[in-house]
Amino acid sequence: MLEIKNLHVQLEEEDKKILKGVNLSLEAGKVHAIMGPNGSGKSTLSYVLSGKKGYEVTAGSAHLEGNDLLAMAPEERAAAGLFLAFQYPVEIPGVGNMTFLRSAVNSQQKLRGEPEMTAGDFLKAVRAKAQNLKIEPDMLKRPVNVGFSGGEKKRNEILQMAMLQPKMCILDETDSGLDVDAMKLVSQGVNALRDNKRTFLVITHYQRLLDHIKPDIVHIMAAGKIITSGGPELALEVEKNGYADLLEETA
Amino acid sequence: MASSPSSNISKKLCLDESLWANCGQWIKNARLSAAKRVEGQGLPKRRDEYWNYTRPDAFLKEKIDFDVVSNKSFDIFSNNLSTVIDYEDGVLKEKKLPVIPGCSIESLQDAAKLDEHWAGAVYGVPEAAGQDPVKRSLAALNTATASQGLLLLVSGKVKNPIKISAVSNGSIDSTIHHIVKVEPGAEVTLIETGHYGARANVVLEVEVEKDGSFHHIRVQDGQQHNSLTHIFGRLGPNSTFKSFTLSVGGTVTRNECILELLGDTSSATVAGACIGDDKFHHDDTVFVTHGAPNCESRQVFKKVLRDGAVGVFQGKILVKEGAQKTDGYQISQSLLLDDNCQFLAKPELEIYADDVVCSHGSTSGAIDEEALFYLRSRGVPKTKAIDLLTLSFIAESIEEVENSELADALLMYLTAVLEVR
Numbered sequence: 001m002l003e004i005k006n007l008h009v010q011l012e013e014e015d016k017k018i019l020k021g022v023n024l025s026l027e028a029g030k031v032h033a034i035m036g037p038n039g040s041g042k043s044t045l046s047y048v049l050s051g052k053k054g055y056e057v058t059a060g061s062a063h064l065e066g067n068d069l070l071a072m073a074p075e076e077r078a079a080a081g082l083f084l085a086f087q088y089p090v091e092i093p094g095v096g097n098m099t100f101l102r103s104a105v106n107s108q109q110k111l112r113g114e115p116e117m118t119a120g121d122f123l124k125a126v127r128a129k130a131q132n133l134k135i136e137p138d139m140l141k142r143p144v145n146v147g148f149s150g151g152e153k154k155r156n157e158i159l160q161m162a163m164l165q166p167k168m169c170i171l172d173e174t175d176s177g178l179d180v181d182a183m184k185l186v187s188q189g190v191n192a193l194r195d196n197k198r199t200f201l202v203i204t205h206y207q208r209l210l211d212h213i214k215p216d217i218v219h220i221m222a223a224g225k226i227i228t229s230g231g232p233e234l235a236l237e238v239e240k241n242g243y244a245d246l247l248e249e250t251a
Numbered sequence: 252m253a254s255s256p257s258s259n260i261s262k263k264l265c266l267d268e269s270l271w272a273n274c275g276q277w278i279k280n281a282r283l284s285a286a287k288r289v290e291g292q293g294l295p296k297r298r299d300e301y302w303n304y305t306r307p308d309a310f311l312k313e314k315i316d317f318d319v320v321s322n323k324s325f326d327i328f329s330n331n332l333s334t335v336i337d338y339e340d341g342v343l344k345e346k347k348l349p350v351i352p353g354c355s356i357e358s359l360q361d362a363a364k365l366d367e368h369w370a371g372a373v374y375g376v377p378e379a380a381g382q383d384p385v386k387r388s389l390a391a392l393n394t395a396t397a398s399q400g401l402l403l404l405v406s407g408k409v410k411n412p413i414k415i416s417a418v419s420n421g422s423i424d425s426t427i428h429h430i431v432k433v434e435p436g437a438e439v440t441l442i443e444t445g446h447y448g449a450r451a452n453v454v455l456e457v458e459v460e461k462d463g464s465f466h467h468i469r470v471q472d473g474q475q476h477n478s479l480t481h482i483f484g485r486l487g488p489n490s491t492f493k494s495f496t497l498s499v500g501g502t503v504t505r506n507e508c509i510l511e512l513l514g515d516t517s518s519a520t521v522a523g524a525c526i527g528d529d530k531f532h533h534d535d536t537v538f539v540t541h542g543a544p545n546c547e548s549r550q551v552f553k554k555v556l557r558d559g560a561v562g563v564f565q566g567k568i569l570v571k572e573g574a575q576k577t578d579g580y581q582i583s584q585s586l587l588l589d590d591n592c593q594f595l596a597k598p599e600l601e602i603y604a605d606d607v608v609c610s611h612g613s614t615s616g617a618i619d620e621e622a623l624f625y626l627r628s629r630g631v632p633k634t635k636a637i638d639l640l641t642l643s644f645i646a647e648s649i650e651e652v653e654n655s656e657l658a659d660a661l662l663m664y665l666t667a668v669l670e671v672r
Binding site for chain 2 (some may be wrong): 045050054073074075077078079083086089090092093094099100104105107108111132139143160164165203
């Protein structure tokens, strides 16, 4: 699904290298988790993959189903099936959540050359999916993320994911700012989208999210590289011993 | 030859037979005293303090030197209206004006035939009061020469808005003077859409008496039109005045709003938003005088500029001695979509009372890159994402419109405008 090879990235504004040769191969239908200490480059990886400005790729490649991601505009990456659930979803006053969702769904369908969803079908789909995530109808009318609690913002991200039906979902510290109940709700939303075709990359500091979203493979990232990979037991080890041991082993 | 019109205005006025045919005494008096104001003050010059950012030339030239291309207007505010009154090329189309419960509507041209009229106590009065301390001679010129306009006497609560719909497709120079008097406890909403002429000088004088309420929504569209508008509002005790203008076209537009809060606990809001590019030059010049205690006023302006467009905001709050517990607020913001456009803002506060709250702010900024990336990461193409963020920027000013149905209509209209831009 997603092939990342020897990815080197630095900040555009300053000469600071952040990713120093990331290699990842994510198969269809699998859930991969990336854990790592602060500043290891986890969030940068998610931004570079989704096309945020301010980063310069100095070497390496990233392909989604064979398509060169790095050559595409952010909206084209989305239409190709990539989705990033933001760590800090952006507030957009004055634009209704529903209007935003509709624009996103329609735009992607247009970019892919598919027929647009009718207003009725769209409304039905949103209502059903919102209900599963315990999103009140009122939240759909309100401006995008404005006045939403931390939990509401994250549920709103998952609602967008559910509506857009991406092939490759990246969750950037979706657990940050969530209480236990909210984390369960968000995880249920994510788990409902798991199937043998859709791939997830879950970025997190903590093991506890992985209790709810069970990963197939866990990668540990440090200083801009994947330093080790393993099964779910790797996350438990980190939870118990911290990163220090792993960092020493690979040093 | 900008100086000649002012010195000869009374003479010209006396010779203009169309203005005096069958004219009653009240209008003669009002026109002559307005003509004297113009003569005494002279017409605006570029070095005048309040014409520093907008050249008055567009409104002073003897001839208008462009042809207006006919343009399609969006149909906005078509539901739940009390009535629609049409103007074509600056002239009232209706022969017979509608009768509405709670509001009498007359045309200036009909009322001018009478020797006495209630409008005699209003026509030119707030305008004359508004000449001090800042001269607004082109408004006085309007009072002196206008032969078209509506006179609204509001005596009850008029539930649905009254709409004036103006269209103009020719090279028309029009002068329009509307008057609204809201009697104690009465309420009305007035909507104005379109443009009265290729060049228009429009004055709206509003008297809101005790406990009265006046809401005004204006949409200025069009293409190469030049518009100079003045709203003169005077507010009695516990009255409400709210005006919102959306400008989406035109070349040089200057909207002046001069409000006097004369009675305790009155409240005034003047807000506006505009979108323009290229030769678009949009000026909001606002002067709010707090002349009584416990009043509040708000000025909220948003300008979206692109490709060489210029936005101007000159907003003043004057708090007179004794106007204690004044709550004054003013914000002007611009969204600059590229490096070629300019926003010129001059916020002013002048306060002679010691127990007041007055705040003001002004900002200029580009599109928020975080928000742009967020939208694009969801598949929304860049241009559409910029439109959504433009809408988001303007929406805050539209929140000043109290009637949610009208606010929604403005947002829908704006969405449609952005789509064809």
